[in-house]
Amino acid sequence: MPESFFVLSKDNLELAIDEITAISKMYDRFSKVKALTNLVIIQSKINWNEIAKRASFVKVSGQILRKMSGLFLDEDNFEVLKNAKSFGCRIINLSSNQFNIPELENSMGDMISKFSHAKVELEDPDITVYLIFTNQENFFGFSKRSKNDHIPKKIKTHPHELDRKMTRLMLNLVGLKEGETVCDPFCGTGTTLLEAETIGIHAIGIDFDKKMCEISKQNLKANGYKSEVINGDFQEMLKISEKYDGIVTDLPYGRASKVSGNPEKILKKFFSILPKRKKIAVMYKKELGVNLKLKGLKKYEIYRHKSLTRTILIK
Numbered sequence: 001m002p003e004s005f006f007v008l009s010k011d012n013l014e015l016a017i018d019e020i021t022a023i024s025k026m027y028d029r030f031s032k033v034k035a036l037t038n039l040v041i042i043q044s045k046i047n048w049n050e051i052a053k054r055a056s057f058v059k060v061s062g063q064i065l066r067k068m069s070g071l072f073l074d075e076d077n078f079e080v081l082k083n084a085k086s087f088g089c090r091i092i093n094l095s096s097n098q099f100n101i102p103e104l105e106n107s108m109g110d111m112i113s114k115f116s117h118a119k120v121e122l123e124d125p126d127i128t129v130y131l132i133f134t135n136q137e138n139f140f141g142f143s144k145r146s147k148n149d150h151i152p153k154k155i156k157t158h159p160h161e162l163d164r165k166m167t168r169l170m171l172n173l174v175g176l177k178e179g180e181t182v183c184d185p186f187c188g189t190g191t192t193l194l195e196a197e198t199i200g201i202h203a204i205g206i207d208f209d210k211k212m213c214e215i216s217k218q219n220l221k222a223n224g225y226k227s228e229v230i231n232g233d234f235q236e237m238l239k240i241s242e243k244y245d246g247i248v249t250d251l252p253y254g255r256a257s258k259v260s261g262n263p264e265k266i267l268k269k270f271f272s273i274l275p276k277r278k279k280i281a282v283m284y285k286k287e288l289g290v291n292l293k294l295k296g297l298k299k300y301e302i303y304r305h306k307s308l309t310r311t312i313l314i315k
């Protein structure tokens, strides 16, 4: 079974590990995941690139060719380089040992040049060959150049909008697949709708503020996207519940945006009416939810600054 590696950003590491795990299990529920601090090794039927292209917090990723115990590579591992026009070598040192990284990268390059006609290119090579050191194991891997990090355009923004990576993270944690439909009942500028359509998930947005609906529509149009936007109260989500598979949303915080009532009461009402048998990812300002009694949900807390910690709940 192919093995892949993912070097994750160390900010919000628990979330990053859970995200990559959720994506790999969504496509192959028998995937095996092993985390060595911020390096995650996944055995799965799915190619590394399919997993990496959905993830928000992956810095570097690729295919593991085989585990290595020194700077020794066998013939098979060079097969992949034979058809490449250019290559680059990168050492990723996640261990507590010190290495002379430029020297090691040069030696790897020299060694590969003896077996392959590919030229060394540092900026944007066809193939990057990695040597990854950790305190537990070392790995040899490679990745092909891929240009699939499509970022949707946002022509209209608003101070209350959620960062696109956090939105993508919630879509991933909840395990929504291509072809499924998500509903965001507090859609604001349409971040959820934009991120969803970018990865092939259909989307329906609801917002009680006409101005926000207009902003969402303009942002969708700028990308040629077709998500539906409904001007109405979030409770409209109940009337259309047969149309979607999951809810991903960021509830009102009580500042920066218009809000139809007390944000704490909205949060309480929202949880009390959530449709059953749907995938749910909800973000809200932590202090608004302190009195909520919720069971069976995975909870994360994200510190932003001294007056804002966000909670994410996943079902």
Ligand SMILES: C[S@@+](CC[C@H](N)C(=O)[O-])C[C@H]1O[C@@H](n2cnc3c(N)ncnc32)[C@H](O)[C@@H]1O
Pocket: 158, 160, 161, 162, 163, 185, 186, 187, 188, 189, 190, 191, 192, 206, 207, 208, 209, 212, 232, 233, 234, 235, 249, 250, 251, 252, 253, 257, 258, 259, 260, 261, 266
């Ligand atoms: C925190 S913002 C959502 C931001 C959004 N995730 C984005 O990236 O733009 C909350 C949104 O909820 C909307 N809202 C407030 N009360 C509402 C209600 N009762 N029903 C539906 N939408 C409501 C506000 O207009 C605002 O756009």
